[in-house]
Amino acid sequence: MNEILEGLVQAVHLIVTLNPEVIEISVRTLEISLLSTAIATIVSVPVGGLIHFREFRGKRVIVTLIQTLYSLPTVIAGLFVFLLISRAGPFGFLRLLFTPAGMVLAQSLLILPIMAGLTLTALSGVDRSKRDTIISLGATETQTVLSLIHEARFAILGAVVLGFGRAISEVGAAMMIGGNIRGFTRVLTTAIALETSMGNISLSLALGIILLAIALAVNLIVMLVQQERVPHD
Amino acid sequence: MIDLQGVSRTYGAHAAVRDVSLRIPKGSVVALIGPSGSGKTTLLRLLDLLERPTAGRYLFDGVDTGGSEQQRLAIRRRIAMVFQKPVPLATTVGGNVAAGLRYRKVPKEEIRARMAAALAMVGLSGLADRDAATLSGGEMQRVALARALVTEPEVLLMDEPTANLDPENTTLIEEVVRRVNRTQGITIVLSTHDMGQGQRLADTLALIMQGRVHQSGRAQDLFSYPGTPEAARFMGFENLLEGSVVEKQDDLTVIDIGPRRITAVSDAGVGEGVTACIRAEDLTLLSARSTQGSARNTLAGTITRIALHGSFARVTVDTGFPVTALITRRSAEEMEFRVGQPICVTFKATAVHVIRRADHSPPAAG
Numbered sequence: 202m203n204e205i206l207e208g209l210v211q212a213v214h215l216i217v218t219l220n221p222e223v224i225e226i227s228v229r230t231l232e233i234s235l236l237s238t239a240i241a242t243i244v245s246v247p248v249g250g251l252i253h254f255r256e257f258r259g260k261r262v263i264v265t266l267i268q269t270l271y272s273l274p275t276v277i278a279g280l281f282v283f284l285l286i287s288r289a290g291p292f293g294f295l296r297l298l299f300t301p302a303g304m305v306l307a308q309s310l311l312i313l314p315i316m317a318g319l320t321l322t323a324l325s326g327v328d329r330s331k332r333d334t335i336i337s338l339g340a341t342e343t344q345t346v347l348s349l350i351h352e353a354r355f356a357i358l359g360a361v362v363l364g365f366g367r368a369i370s371e372v373g374a375a376m377m378i379g380g381n382i383r384g385f386t387r388v389l390t391t392a393i394a395l396e397t398s399m400g401n402i403s404l405s406l407a408l409g410i411i412l413l414a415i416a417l418a419v420n421l422i423v424m425l426v427q428q429e430r431v432p433h434d
Numbered sequence: 435m436i437d438l439q440g441v442s443r444t445y446g447a448h449a450a451v452r453d454v455s456l457r458i459p460k461g462s463v464v465a466l467i468g469p470s471g472s473g474k475t476t477l478l479r480l481l482d483l484l485e486r487p488t489a490g491r492y493l494f495d496g497v498d499t500g501g502s503e504q505q506r507l508a509i510r511r512r513i514a515m516v517f518q519k520p521v522p523l524a525t526t527v528g529g530n531v532a533a534g535l536r537y538r539k540v541p542k543e544e545i546r547a548r549m550a551a552a553l554a555m556v557g558l559s560g561l562a563d564r565d566a567a568t569l570s571g572g573e574m575q576r577v578a579l580a581r582a583l584v585t586e587p588e589v590l591l592m593d594e595p596t597a598n599l600d601p602e603n604t605t606l607i608e609e610v611v612r613r614v615n616r617t618q619g620i621t622i623v624l625s626t627h628d629m630g631q632g633q634r635l636a637d638t639l640a641l642i643m644q645g646r647v648h649q650s651g652r653a654q655d656l657f658s659y660p661g662t663p664e665a666a667r668f669m670g671f672e673n674l675l676e677g678s679v680v681e682k683q684d685d686l687t688v689i690d691i692g693p694r695r696i697t698a699v700s701d702a703g704v705g706e707g708v709t710a711c712i713r714a715e716d717l718t719l720l721s722a723r724s725t726q727g728s729a730r731n732t733l734a735g736t737i738t739r740i741a742l743h744g745s746f747a748r749v750t751v752d753t754g755f756p757v758t759a760l761i762t763r764r765s766a767e768e769m770e771f772r773v774g775q776p777i778c779v780t781f782k783a784t785a786v787h788v789i790r791r792a793d794h795s796p797p798a799a800g
Contacts, residue, residue: 328521330517330519330521331521331523333479333484333517334517334520334521334523335523335533336484336510337482337484337510337513337514337515337517338514338533338534338537338581338582338585339507339510339511339534339537339538339585340537341507341537342503344537348523348533351524352523352524354524
């Protein structure tokens with residue numbers, strides 16, 4: 202009990218004094234996860250929009266596949282990317298293994314399905330009559346998809362936040378692809394895993410508090426955006 | 435302008451629109467009337483190219499609309515539609531009205547001017563910056579009309595444009611519709627279950643029943659001379675009496691209705707089965723003691739029911755068969771009507787619209 206309390210006090214101390222290692226790991230974590238989320242958003246929102254709007258054979262199969270991949274284990278995503286970018290793999294020449302870029306690739310792939318799937322759900326939630334209204338007003342197919350995404354923007358923002366949450370909190374892919382190299386690919390989750398196993402409870406706790414604080418901050422920002430109901434366009 | 439040739443639309447086993455042929459000339463106002471679920475909405479959606487017919491052809495301004503999505507978009511941009519329950523897009527009122535122009539890539543300044551003019555037309559100037567989600571039902575209906583008209587369509591489609599609206603908003607919307615038809619020559623097709631609205635706005639009515647055009651023609655003709663008992667009931671004839679012709683004197687036709695006979699004006703021959711249709715407001719009630727009036731038909735009976743509707747009273751009289759008369763509430767009170775009282779029902783021979791049974795063999799099965 203004492204140990205935990207002591208660890209907590211030290212953790213707060215590390216944060217308040219802006220311990221260089223703590224700051225450096227936190228900043229890198231944010232960079233990697235934000236970049237992954239941005240890439241996954243750029244891919245998954247239009248893809249989700251197209252799957253929603255178009256009728257084609259095998260649509261149900263694709264939707265089911267996407268939903269199955271919601272719970273893709275992070276180590277499987279890690280393994281898949283590892284096979285792609287290891288020296289012997291097809292993209293080995295890119296030398297991405299054990300680099301932050303490799304981690305971004307792995308995290309993007311990891312969160313793509315859940316973001317595309319939730320975009321689909323968000324678009325299905327838009328009243329059918331809105332789609333009719335938009336089409337009736339003379340929108341092209343692309344304009345219709347964009348307008349529907351605009352109508353569902355708050356729900357889609359929820360999908361983006363969830364994707365970010367999954368990216369920043371996962372250990373498996375970060376460890377396998379990044380390798381937890383100090384000062385290069387070490388992120389909050391891999392650092393917590395390592396420091397805990399080495400007995401550095403206070404450092405782990407400090408990093409854990411920061412991880413939670415980031416999650417809290419992101420959710421607060423989303424709440425604020427969603428409250429500002431109608432932005433002008 | 436619009437030429438439907440044997441158009442049908444089925445959903446699985448359900449046929450919403452069956453074999454409809456309808457020509458709507460440029461600049462005319464057509465009202466589709468009919469009970470709910472009769473296919474009016476599906477017909478309007480077909481006209482707006484939101485649906486493709488499962489059979490038949492739809493020519494718009496002489497061009498077949500059965501082409502590619504690209505071609506259909508080009509035609510759809512010449513049409514505008516106001517839906518029965520208009521939904522606001524998640525933006526401002528101005529953004530809603532401007533949407534169709536943005537899709538057409540109209541320059542920004544022009545959009546602003548046309549948007550303002552359209553809002554002014556429906557009496558909502560100054561609301562451009564309001565969040566559209568905060569509008570009342572009547573305001574949203576007017577915004578939807580502005581949103582449709584701002585694109586300067588050649589055809590305006592409206593699905594029950596004033597259902598559930600207060601009289602003030604109804605009047606305003608009807609005035610705008612009349613004005614754009616007169617001044618801009620916009621062809622208008624609207625659906626309504628309100629006969630009065632159909633008569634006020636339209637030069638042609640099409641009665642839609644069970645997915646078919648049951649009868650169409652000038653509003654006054656449809657109102658006075660419905661072709662079938664179903665049409666008559668929809669047009670507000672409350673008294674439909676089945677009988678057969680037993681005697682003729684020129685146009686005067688004596689019809690045997692169960693225990694009584696009535697006289698009507700028709701060209702039906704002796705022995706023919708007919709339905710005599712009489713509007714409740716064409717029946718007059720006289721106290722049983724009073725002398726007979728000038729009307730040709732007088733039926734004695736007893737009052738079985740009195741129902742008050744605002745300033746009117748609906749009095750049902752059993753004369754051997756039940757008939758219902760609509761009189762003013764004041765006269766009902768002055769004459770001290772009560773249930774069980776003996777009374778005379780009178781009506782003119784010309785007040786009876788006779789439908790010959792041979793006339794209304796249903797349209798050929800499709």
